[in-house]
Amino acid sequence: MDGTAGQGTGPKVKQVMMTGKFLRNAWYVAAWSEEILPGKLLARTILGEPVVMYRKSDGSLVALENRCPHRFAPLSLGTLLPGDRVQCAYHGLEFDGSGACVHNPHGAKNIPSRAKVASYPIVEKHLAAWIWMGDKPADPAKIPDFRVLDNVPELHITKLDSIHVKANYELVVDNLLDVSHTSYLHDGLLGNKDTVESDTPVDMDGDDVIVSRYSPNATPPGMFAQFWPGHPERIDKFSRTRWMAPCYLTLFTGICQPGAPRESGTGYHGIHMLTPEDEGSTHYFFTAVRWGVKTDDETNRELREKVAKLRRFAFEEQDGPVIEEQQKVLDKATRQLEPTILSVDVGPVRYKRVLEKLLAAERG
Numbered sequence: 001m002d003g004t005a006g007q008g009t010g011p012k013v014k015q016v017m018m019t020g021k022f023l024r025n026a027w028y029v030a031a032w033s034e035e036i037l038p039g040k041l042l043a044r045t046i047l048g049e050p051v052v053m054y055r056k057s058d059g060s061l062v063a064l065e066n067r068c069p070h071r072f073a074p075l076s077l078g079t080l081l082p083g084d085r086v087q088c089a090y091h092g093l094e095f096d097g098s099g100a101c102v103h104n105p106h107g108a109k110n111i112p113s114r115a116k117v118a119s120y121p122i123v124e125k126h127l128a129a130w131i132w133m134g135d136k137p138a139d140p141a142k143i144p145d146f147r148v149l150d151n152v153p154e155l156h157i158t159k160l161d162s163i164h165v166k167a168n169y170e171l172v173v174d175n176l177l178d179v180s181h182t183s184y185l186h187d188g189l190l191g192n193k194d195t196v197e198s199d200t201p202v203d204m205d206g207d208d209v210i211v212s213r214y215s216p217n218a219t220p221p222g223m224f225a226q227f228w229p230g231h232p233e234r235i236d237k238f239s240r241t242r243w244m245a246p247c248y249l250t251l252f253t254g255i256c257q258p259g260a261p262r263e264s265g266t267g268y269h270g271i272h273m274l275t276p277e278d279e280g281s282t283h284y285f286f287t288a289v290r291w292g293v294k295t296d297d298e299t300n301r302e303l304r305e306k307v308a309k310l311r312r313f314a315f316e317e318q319d320g321p322v323i324e325e326q327q328k329v330l331d332k333a334t335r336q337l338e339p340t341i342l343s344v345d346v347g348p349v350r351y352k353r354v355l356e357k358l359l360a361a362e363r364g
Contacts, residue, residue: 070093
């Protein structure tokens with residue numbers, strides 16, 4: 001992609017300006033840690049593969065292919081037995097945490113050599129369960145840096161939330177890396193008419209893409225105004241969004257006195273963890289951690305719930321419907337579509353180049 005506008009002709013395409021493939025040798029969020037409960041099986045599709053997760057008796061996690069090798073019934077429909085074994089609900093085959101069948105209740109009870117399922121590395125870090133779907137060794141040191149989630153006062157972090165988006169994950173990344181849309185889709189909540197015109201430099205930090213946005217002398221948008229009782233009538237609004245391959249973003253955003261150091265203000269770290277379900281749908285995990293807190297604990301309790309609801313509303317009721325309609329338009333296209341590129345698209349252009357490079361390297 002060279003950043004030029006234009007239209008081409010050709011066969012029908014379902015993904016436009018998207019890879020249509022996944023970087024498999026990477027860590028993905030399979031769930032928030034709190035979602036995987038003792039004694040329960042949790043099913044999820046990741047990179048098009050069915051996965052079932054559970055906790056062993058010692059609290060560690062297991063992730064298996066969610067497909068019994070006998071008749072392909074989902075193991076998640078079965079039972080978690082003592083000894084950390086999963087029993088298939090259909091014919092009672094039992095599998096251990098390595099994916100090996102350890103019990104066949106039928107006939108001579110012989111276990112066929114093909115009676116096994118794939119097992120995936122899965123670890124917990126930064127309040128989430130991270131899964132590795134690739135064929136290369138899984139190095140936990142390569143889990144993206146979300147240390148801002150560690151050891152946070154309870155009242156300063158919002159709900160660990162998630163939604164399901166019926167669209168390719170790259171459309172969600174495009175949305176999150178282009179903060180200019182907040183002045184329109186989120187007018188009055190995350191942006192307003194004063195934040196339309198902004199300086200928007202784009203920087204690279206290794207393979208990370210960083211998009212900054214600065215709106216001086218603006219009126220504070222609704223969410224930020226709540227963070228600062230008695231806030232100035234005019235403020236400087238700023239944000240810095242970092243994309244980390246393949247589909248993770250952190251957002252440092254806030255407001256401060258006009259001309260004052262940004263650290264003197266208040267705002268939040270937005271956490272966005274995207275995991276492709278398949279080429280047309282995405283698991284979207286998100287939360288927020290406030291910084292420069294200027295409110296008391298009683299107010300923080302109210303804001304914790306309120307901010308969680310407002311952010312979910314912004315994603316589920318404002319961003320989500322537009323992104324899902326984009327996907328429908330792309331799916332129905334009868335010719336190849338090439339979007340017009342605006343100045344606000346430098347970030348998305350950069351990350352797509354990085355992603356294509358990494359995918360090409362993985363394909364060899």
